[in-house]
Amino acid sequence: MSEIQIRRAGEPRSLSAEFAAGFGQKVLGGRRFVSPILIVLAVWELSARTGLVNAVLLPPPSAIFRNMGRLFQSDTGFWNSLLVEHIEVSLMRLLAGYGLAAVLCTVLGLLMGVNRRIYAFFDPIVTVIMPIPSLAWVPIVILWLGMSNATIIFVVFLTAMFPIIYNSAAGVRGISKKHLWAAELMGASRRKIFFKVLLPGAMPHVITGHILAVSLAWRALVGAEMLAGAGLGLGYMIFDARTFMDTETVYAGIMVIAVLGLVIEKGVFRPLQRFTIERWGTVRTG
Secondary structure (H helix, E strand, C coil), rough: CCHHHHHHCCCCCCCCEEEEEEEHHHHHHHHHHHHHHHHHHHHHHHHHHCCCCCCCCCCHHHHHHHHHHHHHHCCHHHHHCCHHHHHHHHHHHHHHHHHHHHHHHHHHHHHHHHHHHHHHHHEEEEHHHHCCCCCHHHHHHHHHHHCCCCHHHHHHHHHHHHHHHHHHHHHHHHHHHHHHHHHHHHCCCHHHHHHHHHHHHHHHHHHHHHHHHHHHHHHHHHHHHHHHCCCCCCCHHHHHHHCCHHHHHHHHHHHHHCCCCCCHHHHHHHHHHHHHHHHHHCCCCC
16 A cells, blocks of 8 residues: 555545535435335235225325325415314424423423432322323313313323423433532532533433423324314314225324324434434434
């Protein structure tokens, strides 16, 4: 190997080379993620077209996508279409319920992690209420708040609160005492210990709790909308279509729910992981 080749081999890659390598990895990862889904859709389409399955109960994906396109159409524009309206209402309810839980329950979970008395008081309450299915609350909440947005938002809040509280508290309590002792020996104040040691160390658990909270809240939202949707929401749309045996609309709603859940997880929490726990070196997200 010549001196020029040795020097070039030791040189760091340029920004363009790093960008191209990163882009290539993302494309490859995207292919690996999409390929199984396309295979399933192809088998599904073939089965429905050849009569292996009942096309009424399991319509082919092509028919579902055509119906989805129809639902996105409107005389006054795309953003005024019926499906967009259902999506907007569902996302608003999810954001309201989860947002309230994200603020209040993250604070409560962190306080439970740093204060033994707070933990001793709230831990039995969380342990007893957490196993109760969220939809079990819907009938009683309807009696409290009626068939309204408030009922669905309250159910979303109840669903999201427990994973956030549990994981936030567990993240703080799971930090090694050696790290705390080291910070104290270096003269760090309680405030610095919290923001420089406890919070970064607990962040992987906190983010995991929020991912679980959104996932569970999204499911509870759809179920609550089926029972108390009051005319709008993806859950109500699916339940209403079932009444008329409009299975194409039912599956279109299910696909929209799946895509939106994926967008929320990949588009919101993955960047948050990269800018926090991966950037701090707490954990590697890949």
